[in-house]
Amino acid sequence: MATIAASNTITDEYAAVTTNYRIKPAAAYEDGAEHAQDGERKTPAMIGAALQKHIEGVDPDNCEPGEEDAFFVADIGEVYRQHMRWKKNLPRVTPHYAIKCNPDPMVLRLLGALGAGFDCASKAEIEQVLKTGVEPSRIIYAQPCKTKSYLRYTAKQNVKQMTFDNTDELYKVKELCPEAELYLRILTDDSASLCRLSQKFGASMGNTQELLALAKELDLNIAGVAFHVGSGATDPSAFVQAVRDARTVFDQAIDL
Incomplete structure (x- = not known):
């Protein structure tokens, strides 16, 4: 589906261009692939209509400041098609969309309706997802080093899933979020990535056993392992x- 946005904000033109479109839960579609293919066929015409409508609606001789600003047209249907592609190939894995990738409200509402989870790295991102009506259980606070004030906030919002990579974080979680579901973020080889996040986050394999032992001693719940091979990764072997x-x-x- 086509959307029009100015200054990264969805505008009313979206509703005018896609009057027959409504976001539905994934369960409402008996054959997701069929709907995806149908949307892909209609996309070029809808994008063209969105562009034309917006451009024709701007009068350069009389418009207000800002109405001539750059804008973008996005195919929200592509998000849907990629989600269905994921479900087809990885049916046992629930994707968690990283908000920092594109926090557009329409993208978040669509993914929320489709049942996706959300990867949030800040209080602001958590707030944005919660405002769409997504349950706290579908959010993971993917920030290994959190301030105490943010931990108090997540506890209040009942966001339990979160990452960690150091002992200090475990003590803070024990104090403020003892019911947290923790994911130990490990260091990866992201040398073939454009943005090497391992320079900031991730426990080395030499420290993981110590962290697991401390978590057990503190009676904390380790739910799994997290890793990030860097943004713009080019080497599949890193995964x-x-x-x-x-x-x-x-x-x-298991051995503890």
Whole structure:
């Protein structure tokens, strides 16, 4: 579906261009692939209509400041099609959409209606997702180093899933969010990535056993392992090694 936005905000033109479109829960579609293909066929015409409507609606001789600003047209249907592609190929894995990728409200509402989870790295992102009506259980606070004030906020909002990669974080979680569902973020080889996040986050494999032991001592709930091979990753083998390391961490936890 086509959307029009100015200054990264969805505008009323969207409703005018897509008057027959309503976001439905994924369960409402008996054959997601068929709907996806139908949307893909209609996309070019809808994008063209959206562009034409917006451009024709601007009078450069009389418009208000800002009405001539740059804008973008997005195919929201592509988000839907990618989601259905994920469900078809990885049916046992619930995707968690990283808000920092594109926090457009329409994208969040669509993914929320489709049952996706959300990866939030800040209080602002958590607030934005909660405002769409998404349950706190579908949010993971993917920030390994959180301030105490933000931990108090997540506890109040009942957001339990979160990542960690150090001992200090475990003590803070024990104090403020003892019911948290924790994911140990491990260090990865992201040397082939454009943005190397391992320079900031991730526990080395030499420290994972110590962190697991402390979590057990503090009676905290370790729910799983998290990793990030960097933004713009170009080496698929980085994922392979990260999954192997995650398996090692699971084995370490079993042996405790």
